[in-house]
Amino acid sequence: MFNVKLINKSFLLFLMFFLFTNQSGSAQIRAGASFLKMGVGVRVSSMGLTSAGEIRDNYAVFTNPGAAGFLREWHWSATYNKWIADVYHASFLFNKRIRMPWSNQTRFSIGAIYQGVPEFDSSDNATPAASANDLLFAISLGQPLSFISDNISFGTNVKYLKSKLDNFSASSLIVDFGILARTPRFNLKNSFLKHGVFTAGVSYTQFGQDLKFDKIDTPLPQTLRAGVAFYAGSHSGVQVQICGDYFSIKDEKGHYALGGAINFTNLFSVNFGYNFNNDLMDKFSIGGTFQLDDFSAPEKSFFPGRNKAARLEIATLNEGEFFSRSYQGGAHYFPNCPEAFDWQIPSMDDTIKTESVNFSWDKTRDPDIFDSVSYILLVSPGREYLRDLLELQSISQDNFINRVRQDDSLLLVCENNLKQTSYQMPTPAAGHYYWAVVAVDENFHTRTARKDNNEIAHFLVPATDIQIQDIEFKYSPWITQDDYHGELKIVIANNGDIAAKNFQLVCSDSVILIKHKLPSDSSVANSKIIFSEIIDNLPAKSTRTISVSWHTPLLGAHAIVACADKANILKEKDTDNNLLRKTFSTIPKGFVQLPDTVTSLKERHNRLTMPLITRIFFNANSAQVEDDYLFTNDSDPYLAILAERLLDHPEMTINLQGVADPNSEKATKKLANLRAKAVKDSLVRVGLRENQINLLGGKVLAKRRIPSNPNDARMVFEDRRYVEIFTKEKNQPVLFAPIHHEFVEYSVEPIFTTAAVKLALPAMDAKIRLHDDDFSDSTKIVSNGDVLLIKEKSNWQLEDSAVKQLLNRDASYEFVMIDSEGRRFRTHAQTTHFNKASVEQHHRIVMPLQFAKVEPIFSFYWDICFKEVSQAVDQGGWRFRFTGHGCAIGSDAVNLRLSRQRVKNFDKKFRRFLDKNYQSSKTDFLSKLDKPQGYGEKMPLTFKYATGEIRLFGDNDKASGRILNRRIELELYKIH
Numbered sequence: 001m002f003n004v005k006l007i008n009k010s011f012l013l014f015l016m017f018f019l020f021t022n023q024s025g026s027a028q029i030r031a032g033a034s035f036l037k038m039g040v041g042v043r044v045s046s047m048g049l050t051s052a053g054e055i056r057d058n059y060a061v062f063t064n065p066g067a068a069g070f071l072r073e074w075h076w077s078a079t080y081n082k083w084i085a086d087v088y089h090a091s092f093l094f095n096k097r098i099r100m101p102w103s104n105q106t107r108f109s110i111g112a113i114y115q116g117v118p119e120f121d122s123s124d125n126a127t128p129a130a131s132a133n134d135l136l137f138a139i140s141l142g143q144p145l146s147f148i149s150d151n152i153s154f155g156t157n158v159k160y161l162k163s164k165l166d167n168f169s170a171s172s173l174i175v176d177f178g179i180l181a182r183t184p185r186f187n188l189k190n191s192f193l194k195h196g197v198f199t200a201g202v203s204y205t206q207f208g209q210d211l212k213f214d215k216i217d218t219p220l221p222q223t224l225r226a227g228v229a230f231y232a233g234s235h236s237g238v239q240v241q242i243c244g245d246y247f248s249i250k251d252e253k254g255h256y257a258l259g260g261a262i263n264f265t266n267l268f269s270v271n272f273g274y275n276f277n278n279d280l281m282d283k284f285s286i287g288g289t290f291q292l293d294d295f296s297a298p299e300k301s302f303f304p305g306r307n308k309a310a311r312l313e314i315a316t317l318n319e320g321e322f323f324s325r326s327y328q329g330g331a332h333y334f335p336n337c338p339e340a341f342d343w344q345i346p347s348m349d350d351t352i353k354t355e356s357v358n359f360s361w362d363k364t365r366d367p368d369i370f371d372s373v374s375y376i377l378l379v380s381p382g383r384e385y386l387r388d389l390l391e392l393q394s395i396s397q398d399n400f401i402n403r404v405r406q407d408d409s410l411l412l413v414c415e416n417n418l419k420q421t422s423y424q425m426p427t428p429a430a431g432h433y434y435w436a437v438v439a440v441d442e443n444f445h446t447r448t449a450r451k452d453n454n455e456i457a458h459f460l461v462p463a464t465d466i467q468i469q470d471i472e473f474k475y476s477p478w479i480t481q482d483d484y485h486g487e488l489k490i491v492i493a494n495n496g497d498i499a500a501k502n503f504q505l506v507c508s509d510s511v512i513l514i515k516h517k518l519p520s521d522s523s524v525a526n527s528k529i530i531f532s533e534i535i536d537n538l539p540a541k542s543t544r545t546i547s548v549s550w551h552t553p554l555l556g557a558h559a560i561v562a563c564a565d566k567a568n569i570l571k572e573k574d575t576d577n578n579l580l581r582k583t584f585s586t587i588p589k590g591f592v593q594l595p596d597t598v599t600s601l602k603e604r605h606n607r608l609t610m611p612l613i614t615r616i617f618f619n620a621n622s623a624q625v626e627d628d629y630l631f632t633n634d635s636d637p638y639l640a641i642l643a644e645r646l647l648d649h650p651e652m653t654i655n656l657q658g659v660a661d662p663n664s665e666k667a668t669k670k671l672a673n674l675r676a677k678a679v680k681d682s683l684v685r686v687g688l689r690e691n692q693i694n695l696l697g698g699k700v701l702a703k704r705r706i707p708s709n710p711n712d713a714r715m716v717f718e719d720r721r722y723v724e725i726f727t728k729e730k731n732q733p734v735l736f737a738p739i740h741h742e743f744v745e746y747s748v749e750p751i752f753t754t755a756a757v758k759l760a761l762p763a764m765d766a767k768i769r770l771h772d773d774d775f776s777d778s779t780k781i782v783s784n785g786d787v788l789l790i791k792e793k794s795n796w797q798l799e800d801s802a803v804k805q806l807l808n809r810d811a812s813y814e815f816v817m818i819d820s821e822g823r824r825f826r827t828h829a830q831t832t833h834f835n836k837a838s839v840e841q842h843h844r845i846v847m848p849l850q851f852a853k854v855e856p857i858f859s860f861y862w863d864i865c866f867k868e869v870s871q872a873v874d875q876g877g878w879r880f881r882f883t884g885h886g887c888a889i890g891s892d893a894v895n896l897r898l899s900r901q902r903v904k905n906f907d908k909k910f911r912r913f914l915d916k917n918y919q920s921s922k923t924d925f926l927s928k929l930d931k932p933q934g935y936g937e938k939m940p941l942t943f944k945y946a947t948g949e950i951r952l953f954g955d956n957d958k959a960s961g962r963i964l965n966r967r968i969e970l971e972l973y974k975i976h
Contacts, residue, residue: 033134033161033163033172033206033211033218033220033221034221035115035134035136035163036136036161036174036205036206036220036221037221037223037249038089038115039051039062039063040059040062040063040079040091040113041057041058041059041060041062041077041079041091041330042059042079042287042313042314042315042328042329042330043057043059043261043271043287043289043313043315043330044057044059044060044062044063045081045273045285045287045315045317045328046259046271046272046273046285046286046287046288046313046314046315046316046328047243047259047260047261047271047272047273047285047287048245048257048258048259048272048273048274048275048283048285049063049245049247049257049259049273049275050227050229050243050244050245050257050258050259050273051063051064051067051227051243051245052064052178052180052201052202052203052225052226052227052228052245052247053180053199053200053201053227053228053229053243053245054067054199054201054227054229054243055067055070055180055182055199055229055369056231056241056369058071058072058075058077058093058095058109058332059077059079059091059093061093061095061109061140061142061155061157062111062138062157062176062205063178063203063205063225064155064178064179064180064201064202064203064225064227065140065141065142065154065155065156065157065176065177065178065203065205066142066153066154066155066178066179066180066201066202066203067142067153067155067178067180067201068095068107068109068140068141068142068143068153068155069105069107069142069143069144069153069154069155069180070142070144070153070180070182071095071097071107071109071142072095072334072335072339072367073096073097073335073339073340073367074094074095074096074097074334074335075093075094075095075096075332075333075334076093076094076332076333076334077092077093077094077330077331077332077333078090078091078092078093078330078331079091079313079328079329079330079331080328080329080330081326081327081328081329082326082327082328083326086117086118087115087116087117088115088116089113089114089115089116089328090113090114090115091111091112091113091114092111092112093109093110093111094109094110094111095107095108095109095110095140096108096109097339097340103143103144103146104342104362105143105144105146105150105365106141106142106143107140107141107142107143107155108139108140108141109138109139109140109141109142110138110139110140111137111138111139111140112135112136112137112138113134113135113136113138114133114134114135114136115133115134115135116131116132116133117131117132117133118131119131130165130166131166132164132165132166133163133164134161134162134163134164135161135162135163136159136160136161136162137159137160138157138158138159138160139157139158139159140155140156140157140158141155141156142154142155143155149181151181151182151183151184152179152180152181153179153180153181154177154178154179155177155178155179155180156175156176156177156178157174157175157176157205158173158174158175159173159174159175159176159208160172160173160174161174161208161211163211163213165213168213168214169213170211170212170213170218171211172208172209172210172211172220173208173209174205174206174207174208174220175207175208176203176204176205176206176207177203177204177205177207178201178202178203178204178205179201179202179203180199180200180201181199181200181201182197182198182199182200183197183198183199184197185197185369185370188232192237192238193232193233193234193238193240194233194234194237194370195232195233195234195370196230196231196232197230197231197232197369198228198229198230198231199228199229199230199231200226200227200228200229201225201226201227201228202224202225202226202227203223203224203225203226204222204223204224204225205222205223205225206220206221206222206223207220207222208220219250219251220250221249221250221252222249222250223247223248223249223250224247224248225245225246225247225248226245226246226247227243227244227245227246228243228244229241229242229243229244230242230243231369231370233263233370234370235266235368235370235371235372235442235443236265236266236442237265238262238263238264238265239261239262239263239266239269239370240260240261240262240263241259241260241261241262241263242258242259242260243258243259243260244256244257244258244259245257245259255275255276255277256276257273257274257275257276257277258273258274259271259272259273259274260272260273263289266291266293266368267290267291268288268289268290268291269288269289269291270286270287270288271286271287271288271289271315272284272285272286272287273285273286284317285315285316285317286315286316287313287314287315287316287328288313288314288315289311289312289313289314290311290312291309291310291311291312292304292309292310292311293309293336293443294306294307294308294309294336294445295443295444295445304333307335307336307337307445307446307447308333308334308335308336308337309333309334309335309336310331310332310333311331311332311334312329312330312331312332313328313329313330313331313332314327314328314329314330315327315328315329316328334367335367336367336368336443336445337366337441337445337446337447338364338365338366338373338439338440338441338445338446338447339364339365339366339367339447340364340447340450341361341362341363341364341439341447341449341450342361342362342449342450342451343361343362343435343436343437343449343450343451343457344360344361344362344451345358345359345360346358346359346435346457346459347457347459348451348452348454348457348458349458349459349460350457350458350459350460351459351460351461351462351497351540352427352459352460352461352462352498353462353497353498353499353539353540353541353542354427354499354539355426355427355499355501355537356424356425356426356427357424357425357426357427357428357459357461358422358423358424359377359379359422359423359424359425359435359437360421360422360423361375361421361422361437361449362421362449363421364439364447366441368441371441371442371443372441372442373439373440373441374416374417374418374419374439374440375415375418375419375420375421375437375438375439375440376404376414376415376416376417376418376437376438376439376440377413377414377415377418377423377435377436377437378404378411378413378414378435378436378437378438379411379412379413379414379425379433379434379435380410380411380412380433380434380435381410381412381431381432381433381434382410382434383434383456383458385410386434386435386436386456387456389403389404390436390438390448390455390456393438393446393448397444397445397446398444400438400446401416401440401444401446404416412428412433413425413435416440427461427498427499428461429461430461430462430463430497430498431460431461432458432459432460432461433458433459433460433461434456434457434458434459435456435457435459436448436449436455436456436457437449460497461497461498462496462497462498462540463496463497463498463571463572464494464496464497464498464499464500464538464540464570464571464572465494465495465496465572465574465577466492466493466494466495466496466500466503466538466564466565466570466572466577466578467492467493467494467495467564467574467577467578468490468491468492468562468563468564468577468578468579468580469491469492469493469543469580470489470490470491470580471488471489471490471491471560471562471580471582472488472489472491473486473487473488473489473550473560473582473584474486474487474488474489474547475584475587475823475825476587477824477825477826478825478826478827478828479587479588479589479590479591479592479757479815479817479825479826479827480589480827480828481518481589481590481591482518482589483518483520483551483552483553483589484549484550484551485550485551485552485586485587486550486587487547487548487549487550488507488530488531488547488548488549488550488560488584489545489546489547489548490505490507490531490545490546490547490548490562491543491544491545492505492535492538492543492544492545492546492562492564493542493543493544494538494539494540494541494542494543495541496540496541496572497540497541498540499537499538499539499540500535500537500538500540500565500570501535501536501537501538502534502535502536502537502569503534503535503538503564503565503567503569503570504532504533504534504535504564504565504566504567505531505532505533505534505535505546505562505563505564505565506529506531506532506562506563506564506566507529507530507531507532507548507560507561507562507563508527508528508529508530508560508561508563509527509528509529509530509550509552509558509559509560510526510527510558510559510561511526511527511552511554511556511557511558511559512556512557512558512559512583513556513557514526514554514555514556515555515556515758515759515760515786516554516555516556516589516758516760516786517553517554517555518553518554518555518589518758519553520553524552524553524554526554530548530550530551531546531548533546535564552586554586555586555589555758555759555760556585556586556760557583557584557585557760558583558584558585558586559581559582559583560581560582560583560584561579561580561581562579562580563578563579564578564579565578566578585760585761585819585821586760587760587823587825588757588758588759588760588763588788588817588819588825589757589758590755590756590757590758590788591755591756591757591827592753592754592755592757592768592790592814592815592827593753593754593755593830594751594752594753594754594768594813594830594832595752595832596832596833597832597833597834597835598751598752598832598833598834598835599749599835599836599837600748600749600751600798600803600806600807600834600835600836601746601747601748601749601803601804601807601834601835601836601837602746602747602749602836602837602839603744603745603746603836603837603838603839604744604745604746604747604839604840604841604946605742605743605744605838605839605840605841606742606743606744606745606840606841606842606843606943607740607741607742607743607840607842607843607844608740608741608742608743608843608844608846608943608953609738609739609740609741609843609844609845609846609864609868610636610738610739610740610741610846610941610953610964611736611738611739611846611847611848611857611858611861611964612636612638612641612642612735612736612737612738612739613638613848613960613963613964614638614724614725614726614736614857615722615723615724615725615959615960615963616629616638616639616675616679616722616723616725617718617719617721617722617958617959617960618675618721618722618723619721620661620664620665620717620721621665621666621671623658623671623674623675623677623678624678625639625678625679625682628960629682630682630685630686635953635955635958635960635961636739638960639679639682639683639686640686641739642654642683642725642735643683643686643687643688645734645735645737646683646688646692646735647687647688649731649734649735650689650692652692652727652728652731652734652735653691653692653693653694653727654692654693654694654725654726654727654735655694655695655696655725655726655727656676656679656680656693656694656695656696656723656724656725656726657672657676657695657696657697657698657699657723657724657726658671658672658673658674658675658676658677658679658698658699658722658723659672659675659698659699659700659701659720659721659722659723659724660672660675660698660699660700660701660721661701661717661720661721662700662701662702662703663703663704663706663717663720664717664718664720664721665721667700667701668698668700669697669698669699669700670698671698672698672699672700673695673697673698675698675721675722675723676695676696676698676723677695678723679723679725680693680695696726701720704716704720707889711888712889712890715887715888715889715956715959715962716889718959719889719959719962721959722959732858732860733858733860733863736858737860738845738846738861738864741943743943743945745945745946746800746803746804746836747946748797748798748799748800748803749837750796750797751779751796751797751798753768753779753790753796754790755768755781755788755789755790755815756787756788756789756790757787757788757789757815757817758786758787759783759786759787759788759819760786760819761786761819761820761821761823762783762785762786762819762820763783763788763817763818763819763820764817764818764819764820765780765817765818766780766781766782766783766788766815766816766817766818767779767780767781767815767816767817768781768796768813768814768815768816769813769814769815769816770798770806770811770812770813771811771812771813772806772809772810772811772812774805775802775805775806775811777798777799777802778816779796781815788817803834806834807834807835807836808834808835808836809833809834810831810832810833810834811831811832811833811834812829812830812831813829813830813831813832814826814827814828814829814830815827839974840974841973841974842971842972842973842974843868843872843971843972843973844969844970844971844972845861845864845865845868845969845970845971845972846941846964846967846968846969847861847865847967847968847969847970848963848964848966848967849902849966849967849968856968862910862913865910865970866913866914866917866918868970868972869925869928869970869972870918870921870925872928872972873921873924873925873928877974877975878928878972878973878974878975879928879929879930879972879973879975880928880929880930880970880971880972880973881929881930881931881932881933881970881971882903882906882907882910882932882933882968882969882970882971883903883932883933883934883935883939883968883969883971884899884900884901884902884903884904884906884932884933884934884935884967884968884969885899885934885935885936885937885939885940885941885954885965885966885967885968885969886898886899886936886937886965886966887937887954887956887961887962887963887965887966888937888940888956888962888965889962892936892937892938893936895936895937896934896935896936896937896938897936898936899934899935899936899937900933900934900936901934902934902968903932903933903934903968904932904934906932906968907929907932911926914926937956937965940952940953940954940955940956940961940964940965941953941954941961941964941965941967942954954967
């Protein structure tokens with residue numbers, strides 16, 4: 001026969017190792033703390049440990065913390081389990097809804113689980129008896145993820161485990177996570193099972209530090225669990241639950257479990273489950289519950305209490321091959337009424353300023369997923385009446401329901417079957433009102449909304465008071481020719497406590513004084529209504545500004561009158577403030593115009609064509625070339641100009657011959673040759689190639705008679721010290737071509753303006769402003785009474801710098817003014833273009849003459865003369881003449897006579913030239929030709945600017961200047 005006592009002790013020892021994982025033998029155990037693998041809660045155990053999708057049992061938080069978000073408002077529960085081999089298991093759990101900063105639907109749970117093992121001796125008295133126990137403390141937080149959906153909840157547990165086996169102990173801090181989702185309740189279209197709900201959850205539990213009893217760490221049985229559940233039924237009938245879980249423990253194979261429950265009228269239920277885990281226990285479990293609600297308890301029973309319920313549970317695990325049947329029992333105490341909720345708007349002492357009153361409150365939640373909640377909204381002008389009604393609700397729910405269903409004149413609103421959490425009613429008459437909202441479930445459990453410990457909220461419906469506060473004239477700053485003057489801003493206020501609705505606002509215009517009348521297509525009355533409108537809603541304590549466009553062709557002073565609610569349809573506190581009268585003046589009307597194009601600058605061109613001097617003069621006994629021949633100074637740099645032309649024509653060459661004067665220096669051919677070489681060297685320095693320059697033998701002039709006038713003698717001898725420049729005749733028109741000077745002089749022209757502006761008030765300051773991005777200028781305009789009138793008047797002279805800055809550019813202009821009331825006006829910016837007028841008015845061609853002759857030094861000057869005269873004649877408006885001049889050598893009388901003789905002879909020569917070469921044009925040319933004039937030495941070659949400044953070219957103190965002064969001028973001038 002078997003030794004039964006020995007067998008029992010052996011199995012108990014095995015069980016202790018299985019439950020408490022003695023680390024000295026843990027090499028064969030994959031995870032310790034098997035105590036954590038056991039299901040917590042009678043209902044969970046009776047349904048095969050299927051709880052990942054459970055939303056009706058508070059103990060489900062130990063397997064899926066996400067269930068915490070769906071727990072009741074509060075819940076007390078306790079269990080006791082007499083397990084195999086005298087092992088016992090007890091638990092306590094309390095959960096409650098708490099308010100957090102982010103939500104008022106957060107659930108908090110606190111619980112404790114204790115498992116004890118009595119003393120046992122597995123050594124047949126060889127060693128002392130040993131005992132073991134496990135103690136677990138847990139707190140849990142669950143939160144519906146309302147930002148996603150109220151039907152999704154996330155939860156977490158923080159647990160502390162203390163495990164003891166004989167003299168060894170270990171502890172661990174453990175964290176669980178889980179999420180649970182449910183569908184909204186849906187209809188099954190079945191009279192027996194009316195509604196359905198699906199749930200699904202997943203959790204990860206037993207995550208924490210390993211247990212260490214002695215030397216070796218034992219891992220916790222970390223568990224991944226997922227499950228679904230389906231609930232079907234009705235609140236007062238049969239309810240069915242089917243659920244299934246899959247869970248996998250670390251280092252163990254995953255397995256499944258199935259469970260189910262049938263509930264009859266919320267009174268009792270049968271639970272069953274099957275766990276596919278391959279352990280020593282039987283896989284089948286069964287259990288039942290009995291629930292006592294307040295509505296099913298005997299009348300006047302103190303237990304379970306109003307709006308509360310109690311439930312007793314029992315479960316058993318079928319006996320296995322080695323263990324006898326185990327039993328579990330549990331008790332629960334919880335509310336069965338709608339959860340507490342807040343009223344929202346109207347808030348306490350709120351003032352209703354809209355045309356309707358909008359009520360809203362938070363959504364409550366009934367703990368029974370098959371129960372339905374509706375709301376009763378109560379609105380009354382009597383606070384005490386509403387308080388009595390709510391007190392009746394706290395005494396007798398049935399009497400309260402019957403009372404609110406009756407027609408009561410003291411209830412302004414009594415909606416008793418609202419499904420939504422909001423309601424809108426038309427705003428009642430002015431006064432004080434009170435409101436409350438009560439949630440009712442199918443068993444007539446009630447819950448009154450409460451906020452800040454108040455069940456009744458107060459709001460005010462105020463009265464109205466319309467006032468025309470002001471009429472402002474926002475005048476248009478733009479001066480135009482239409483009849484628009486700006487915007488009249490009528491400021492209307494409602495000083496009362498309620499919105500003013502559907503009243504009329506009228507604005508009229510009456511003329512006080514007419515100064516001008518604009519053109520109009522029809523007759524204009526002196527008084528007219530310019531605005532009339534029904535104001536549909538003006539909120540209390542609000543101000544509205546209504547803009548009215550003011551149009552009138554009658555310029556002057558006007559009375560503007562605004563009147564509100566002339567028909568007295570509103571009930572107001574004060575009607576004397578419904579009308580306001582103000583006087584305003586119209587704005588200026590008219591125009592200011594500048595030409596589209598303004599010629600602000602006249603550019604006068606004067607040309608001076610001068611010969612290229614082909615003699616380079618030297619000081620006595622010197623071979624040094626003066627800088628004036630190479631660099632621009634007051635005279636033209638003849639050598640530099642000649643070098644430039646030679647560089648442009650490398651095929652051309654020049655000859656240089658030096659000349660010395662025996663009268664004024666030690667004249668030798670060497671000196672003459674040195675002078676020629678100096679000229680050559682100067683040309684080479686400015687870039688000319690040497691192969692374009694030929695040096696001829698120097699020449700010493702014969703002595704001549706010395707003039708009696710010392711100054712004449714000096715000038716004569718200066719003229720005899722030079723280097724002569726020669727070239728082939730065919731090259732002369734290119735190399736010895738005249739030098740052209742163009743003198744441009746500017747004169748600023750006035751701006752012509754046209755303006756006609758009619759005024760209602762005198763102008764204190766008026767001007768036309770001209771500007772662009774970096775320029776601004778203005779000119780004042782003086783008014784003539786009540787009119788500003790300018791007719792093509794030249795009254796604006798710009799500064800020279802401004803004219804040059806604006807030249808060939810567009811500029812904006814506008815007329816700006818300030819009237820006697822300080823109002824500022826302007827015309828719209830317009831654009832004018834500034835340009836210049838170029839006028840060629842004078843051209844002088846200087847022809848140096850051969851000494852003591854009337855012929856030009858070079859014959860090509862005849863062609864130049866004809867070409868310029870021909871162009872001038874073709875253009876029209878030009879005339880020309882010849883003038884003769886002399887240098888300062890000799891007496892004034894001699895030079896005057898000589899110059900007259902030369903110019904007359906030149907004039908005859910020119911006429912013969914025309915007769916010979918341009919017979920067909922001769923008559924036309926001669927009709928434009930003036931009488932020749934001779935001036936002697938009185939007019940050295942100069943250019944005189946319009947400013948009076950004179951530029952001297954023919955300096956009689958220089959030999960080159962005297963050559964220029966011995967000249968004939970062809971003078972072409974424009975006829976004005």
